[in-house]
Amino acid sequence: MINQIRISGYLLAACASLTVTMAHAVDDSKDRGKSVSDAEFMQAVKESFLTENPNDFKRFQDPTLTTCNQTQDQPSPKQASEILQRERSSIQLPKNGQYMGDWKQGKIWVEGAHGGRIGFPGFADADHPSKPNGANCYACHAVDPNFPQNGNMGPSLTNYGKLRGQGAAIVKYTYEKIYNAKSFVPCSLMPRYGAGEGHLLTAEQVADITAFLLHPDSPVNNPKQETVAEAAHH
Numbered sequence: 001m002i003n004q005i006r007i008s009g010y011l012l013a014a015c016a017s018l019t020v021t022m023a024h025a026v027d028d029s030k031d032r033g034k035s036v037s038d039a040e041f042m043q044a045v046k047e048s049f050l051t052e053n054p055n056d057f058k059r060f061q062d063p064t065l066t067t068c069n070q071t072q073d074q075p076s077p078k079q080a081s082e083i084l085q086r087e088r089s090s091i092q093l094p095k096n097g098q099y100m101g102d103w104k105q106g107k108i109w110v111e112g113a114h115g116g117r118i119g120f121p122g123f124a125d126a127d128h129p130s131k132p133n134g135a136n137c138y139a140c141h142a143v144d145p146n147f148p149q150n151g152n153m154g155p156s157l158t159n160y161g162k163l164r165g166q167g168a169a170i171v172k173y174t175y176e177k178i179y180n181a182k183s184f185v186p187c188s189l190m191p192r193y194g195a196g197e198g199h200l201l202t203a204e205q206v207a208d209i210t211a212f213l214l215h216p217d218s219p220v221n222n223p224k225q226e227t228v229a230e231a232a233h234h
């Protein structure tokens with residue numbers, strides 16, 4: 001449990017509701033069936049945070065995640081509209097005012113898994129603060145069909161721009177969804193990349209990723225390139 005907290009880093013913020021639910025089922029056979037109070041759980045989480053970045057723990061004190069955890073991701077209509085309103089108010093445009101950035105840069109951010117890990121200072125796998133953060137979208141989505149693997153918690157984004165076009169409304173939606181997924185789905189499992197304390201990505205990075213999903217030249221919207229090995233099978 002605690003190891004998982006250290007490893008999953010920012011994904012944990014998105015999955016906190018799941019984690020809290022799991023924490024109620026104690027895994028040690030002699031303790032099986034015993035339940036752990038929320039206070040005990042938070043204490044254990046706090047003790048495992050050997051990081052010097054105060055933003056790391058703040059992720060657990062977020063009012064939106066608190067509501068989602070308490071309601072097991074089933075907020076009442078009133079709670080849901082409070083969340084949507086609060087999350088929407090976090091969204092900011094890049095400095096140049098453009099929702100679409102550079103898709104080639106976006107490809108790098110989408111693939112990157114750097115940033116947001118919760119680890120020991122000086123831990124071998126700790127994220128070096130001088131490197132820009134990545135988004136690790138492949139943990140949950142198929143995106144570029146040439147990328148070797150992907151998770152499937154979220155829907156496939158392959159051909160996203162081909163299927164939806166590049167109209168103003170879809171460009172704005174895509175930017176805002178990546179910036180703050182919970183401004184559309186109150187207890188979305190997708191991280192709020194641009195929002196919150198110690199946000200993971202800059203507005204410019206979100207715009208680059210928007211372009212990666214939508215630009216007609218992006219590999220997302222083009223057929224998979226055959227590898228040499230695949231071509232040899234013909």
Ligand code: HEC
Nearest residue numbers: 014135136137139140153154155177178181185188189190
């Ligand atoms: C922890 C898993 C997770 C990660 C990481 C993640 N997403 Fe998602 N994403 C989801 C889930 C689950 C949904 C569907 C629920 C929702 O809409 O919030 C979703 C929905 C979306 C949608 C809306 C799709 C539609 O049909 O309108 C877009 C766009 C999207 N994600 C883009 C991204 C991008 C780009 C990244 C990386 C910057 C990313 N996601 C990272 C889980 C994730």
